[in-house]
Amino acid sequence: MEYTTQMDAARKGIVTREMEIVAQKEGKTAREIMELVACGKVVIPANKNHKSLNPEGIGQGLRTKINVNIGISRDCFDFDAEIEKAQKAIELKAESIMDLSSYGKTRQFRQKLIEISPAMIGTVPIYDAVGYYDKDIGEITAREFIDIVEMHARDGVDFMTIHAGVNKETVRRFKNNPRLTNIVSRGGSIIFSWMQLTGNENPFYEYFDDILDIFAKYDVTISLGDAFRPGSIHDSTDAAQIEELIVLGELTKRAWEKNVQVMIEGPGHMPLSEIAANVLLAKKLCHGAPFYVLGPIVTDIAPGYDHITSAIGGAIAAASGADFLCYVTPAEHLRLPTLEDMKEGIIAAKIAAHAADIAKGIKGAKEWDDRMSQARRNLDWEEMFSLAIDSEKPRRYRMESTPEYEDTCTMCGKMCAVRNMNRILKGEDVSLI
Incomplete structure (x- = not known):
């Protein structure tokens, strides 16, 4: 069956290649995308x-x-x-x-x-x-x-x-x-x-x-x-x-x-x-x-x-x-x-x-933030950079101001809350001096 536009195809019940690609990107079915295109709520x-x-x-x-x-x-x-x-x-x-x-x-x-x-x-x-x-x-x-x-x-x-x-x-x-x-x-x-x-x-x-x-x-x-x-x-x-x-x-x-x-x-x-x-x-x-x-x-x-x-x-x-x-x-x-x-x-x-x-509540949106929060909790700098919306700037900031200890930054040093909570919850000593 031929169609002229994405909307024409959708109204005829045809799932186009473009609809399939969008569905995969959005975590939806191709039919869901087709129905939204058909009624004009998605282009x-x-x-x-x-x-x-x-x-x-x-x-x-x-x-x-x-x-x-x-x-x-x-x-x-x-x-x-x-x-x-x-x-x-x-x-x-x-x-x-x-x-x-x-x-x-x-x-x-x-x-x-x-x-x-x-x-x-x-x-x-x-x-x-x-x-x-x-x-x-x-x-x-x-x-x-x-x-x-x-x-x-x-x-x-x-x-x-x-x-x-x-x-x-x-x-x-x-x-x-x-x-x-x-x-x-x-x-x-x-x-x-x-x-x-x-x-x-x-x-x-x-x-x-x-x-x-x-x-x-x-x-x-x-x-x-x-x-x-x-x-x-x-x-x-x-x-x-x-x-x-x-x-x-x-x-x-x-x-x-x-x-x-x-x-x-x-x-x-x-x-x-x-x-x-x-x-x-x-x-x-x-x-x-x-x-x-x-x-x-x-x-x-x-x-x-x-x-x-x-x-x-x-x-x-x-x-x-x-x-x-x-x-x-x-x-x-x-x-x-x-x-x-x-x-x-x-x-x-x-x-x-x-x-x-x-x-x-878009599917996958909050999960991205949760992965970043987990990387921060783990003080995993490389993972943080890879998840960042712009990896270049945070990496540069980190390199421009190197801390004494790798698991801290120059803002807090040994007083880093994340570092110290990780240690104390593992039963390890915490020294701020």
């Missing part, structure tokens, strides 16, 4: 043309996944440096890489990335349109935007952010409810500007069915972008954000009618007290589709440390039901991240995802 972004892909599932009951952003820009267009970042992200086991390139040899970069990456690849086609056509935004036609989407699909992109929730009605709502930080979504600001300059409806909304046909052909997952995500905690959970979310829920059902897998993108900047409610709203209004969040960043006062502010928000969001975290680096709001910035962002996001998985 497996897997473009038919992405031959190097090692598939992952995103959604209900699965491990929280993380995404890493890379890409060339007009100010920083070092092709090789961005490929090096991609290779580091793969080494650190990020499940997803988004190519946000907006300048230069974007297609060449994207094709190289898809060729080498076992991680799923996402893009935001509207970023590429401006650089690819080398036109001012108001001169790009609706058809040209759609053509860029098809080119990305043909190249093998597994999921794309499409800002289809911006339409004339949501724009009216935004204008009638002024914000402190306006629109901070890059894609949202571009399409808003295009609409204002041309007077036309958003082509991603107007020609949504055409986009779905492209996505169904290549099995691209649509990630419905949150153009009106809040860019400050002052603007969170406002009229424009919620109006757009309602539209995204309607578009989700239209996508499912064509067997196109859907993710929903979410905020943004948001106080801690609003995160759980926002996850609930997104899940309810968008019919249980997987929820993909940027952060949320929980305070606006920490430039240079937004990998921390977003990890705090991401852990709470994922524990509340979000399924996919977009990493944020220390360079957020300041510059294109360096390789070291990127690594810090990945580790922070992975910590948030794992902490949430423990809270959600």
Whole structure:
């Protein structure tokens, strides 16, 4: 029996190779994964043309996944440096890489990335349109935007952010409810500007069915972008954000009618007290589709440390039901991240995802922590390093400050509680001198 997409296969009762791989990774049966894909609560972004892909599932009951952003820009267009970042992200086991390139040899970069990456690849086609056509935004036609989407699909992109929730009605709502930080979504600001300059409806909304046909052909997952995500905690959970979310829920059902897998993108900047409610709203209004969040960043006062502010928000969001975290680096709001910035962002996001998985009771999550605790009790440094989410940093710290006794560290020395409890419980003497 033939099928067009993972969702089409699942609805026909077909277990695909990708479903079997995801089931094995998640400790579930292939049939469980198939049923979740069929109802839209899990997606497996897997473009038919992405031959190097090692598939992952995103959604209900699965491990929280993380995404890493890379890409060339007009100010920083070092092709090789961005490929090096991609290779580091793969080494650190990020499940997803988004190519946000907006300048230069974007297609060449994207094709190289898809060729080498076992991680799923996402893009935001509207970023590429401006650089690819080398036109001012108001001169790009609706058809040209759609053509860029098809080119990305043909190249093998597994999921794309499409800002289809911006339409004339949501724009009216935004204008009638002024914000402190306006629109901070890059894609949202571009399409808003295009609409204002041309007077036309958003082509991603107007020609949504055409986009779905492209996505169904290549099995691209649509990630419905949150153009009106809040860019400050002052603007969170406002009229424009919620109006757009309602539209995204309607578009989700239209996508499912064509067997196109859907993710929903979410905020943004948001106080801690609003995160759980926002996850609930997104899940309810968008019919249980997987929820993909940027952060949320929980305070606006920490430039240079937004990998921390977003990890705090991401852990709470994922524990509340979000399924996919977009990493944020220390360079957020300041510059294109360096390789070291990127690594810090990945580790922070992975910590948030794992902490949430423990809270959600994901199979195997707490057991990892238990193995680490056993290694600590045994003062088995090598085992601790091997279990660490990043083995390089703790190993370096240990080597930089060598203790007198191997079974201690330079913080406590012979006063180490673990060392002394091990000894006293074995009936051995304990000397602190």
